[in-house]
Amino acid sequence: MTAKPHFPTIQPWLADSWQRSIGAGLSEFHAADDLRLSHADLKHKHEQYQQLIELVQSHALPLFNQLMAQSNSRLLLSDADGYVLKHWGVSRYSSKLADVALDIGVNWLEQYKGTNAIGTALMAKQAVSVVGEQHFIRQNRFMSCTACPIFSPQGEMLGVLDITSEQQRHSQQTLMLVSSLAQQVETALLCHLPDSHYRIDLAAEPSLLSSGWQGIVIADSEGRIVGCNPMAKQLLSQAKLGDSLELHLGDSWTRAGGFHRDLALHLHTQALGVTQTKSAKTIQDKPQSQLGVRFRDPLLERAWQQANKVITKQIPLLVLGETGVGKEQFVKKLHAQSSRRAQPLVAVNCAALPAELVESELFGYQAGAFTGANRSGFIGKIRQAHGGFLFLDEIGEMPQAAQSRLLRVLQEREVVPVGSNQSVKVDIQIIAATHMDLESLVAQGLFRQDLFYRLNGLQVRLPALRERQDIERIIHKLHRRHRSGPQTLCTELLGQLMRYDWPGNLRELDNLMQVACLMAEDDEVLARAHLPEHLAKKLVNKPLAVYERQHVENPQNPRDKDDIGRHSADSLHGAINQNVLQAYRACEGNVSQCAKRLGISRNALYRKLKQLGIKD
């Protein structure tokens, strides 16, 4: 049995990480197979992360070199999936690092490498030091590593910066150094937002203005906030993206050095160089590689590819699909990989807006426009989305009065706030979504036809869960998300889940899996018996779903429908075996890669291969 490290007191985060390593089926005595990117995939990753790599080189590497040049350490950058993208710094022990594959293109997630600074920082979403013996795999215990995640201005984790040294104990200073390097990169990302024209540093004392502890706000050429660091959010707690700086700082921000009396804050404003903004824009405008997102279902993949083509062209996108198919998640992914990803994604749930507030919420209002309005006015959701995406969810339920004004915004690309007669130009990418049949609403006179045509630039329909060819993978994914340990899923339950028709789609499956995993607690296998009765009942006598259409019905061998139920269990086993074999061959016998591809644990794959007589 694998032993825990013998420290007098083991910190909870480390115990959790070792537990996860054991749960992933790793052994401290054997290094697992490496998951390594192919040359082509690594090239794509480098293109995708070009900006981040450049910012690490220009904003983190100089300080690392200055402080650590003599220390025989290496600085590494990984992406959020745990792949090492680059490393810098000389190391006398590079052959030892190569032995443990701390190398470009190799994945250092905990599930492959056990407790280690990169994987554990990604998991914990915070800076960690993993020193010598704290590494789960013995072979890695000659190193000390300290890593800190890097977050985008939108709070998305982009990757991890790591300092690795041989043997020497990493101190609290190393932790502070890595955190500070990550912070430098985050600030640089902020200053490289498109439309960043001004940088305003804020602090309670003038000496703190350049201390690294100051608040930083980035504003566009009109003085509207386009980004801020966590300290600025704390200092200006009321400020939101899109707000005019004047609203929060009066005119004190327009001077190079100022003091805001009410807030008791010292300010330092600088114009960001045009060259900097331009070059940053070139990097930002490059569409992030769409290889980052791939759907295994052809209908969904097609919708994804089509949607990606229109979203930068200001052509409205209409996303259709039954409730719970993941329309909102789809839009979030579109935004995250678009050239507008550094700008806001503002979502409006049209069904939840009270009819009388629709206009002021969307279009904003002037100070004192109506009784009860905020004293300082409100910019409105549409202007908040300026430069980014406006996501109109449940558009079929938008009140009719607001429909005509929205139509005007779409036609003119400008907004007139309530109580004002001044129009304001907006640059927004519109995405609307609904589970309703908009054309039939139009036919019934419940939805404006001209608005429908305006929104319907490109229409994509997301498939229902029962139609998806990757349903098996999704079931495994959600099981992994909710299980509490290294539990497997019983084949019979898997078959039943695949045959169910899922009217509530991903939302329903997600809820069911969550409840089932709670009921199963630490049991080794999740089975139908773990489902509460009302959920178990749902799964029987349901029409056959996509699984049988894909794997059981053979066009060359048309079968009587009644036969399907009788044969489905056998066919299910057969098809699963076939899938495993195909994947194993495609991965040329690499167990880690194959397990990842199938969405199952390495242990589960070993068991399956053993059953199939491929492994002893």
Ligand SMILES: Nc1ncnc2c1ncn2[C@@H]1O[C@H](COP(=O)(O)OP(=O)(O)OP(=O)(O)O)[C@@H](O)[C@H]1O
């Ligand atoms: N790719 C996914 N993998 C796993 N679960 C998902 C995925 N996408 C969505 N879900 C689950 O389904 C739920 C519903 O997703 P989402 O809100 O995006 O659907 P929707 O189509 O917008 O729903 P509605 O039409 O009801 O607004 C999410 O809360 C999440 O639990």
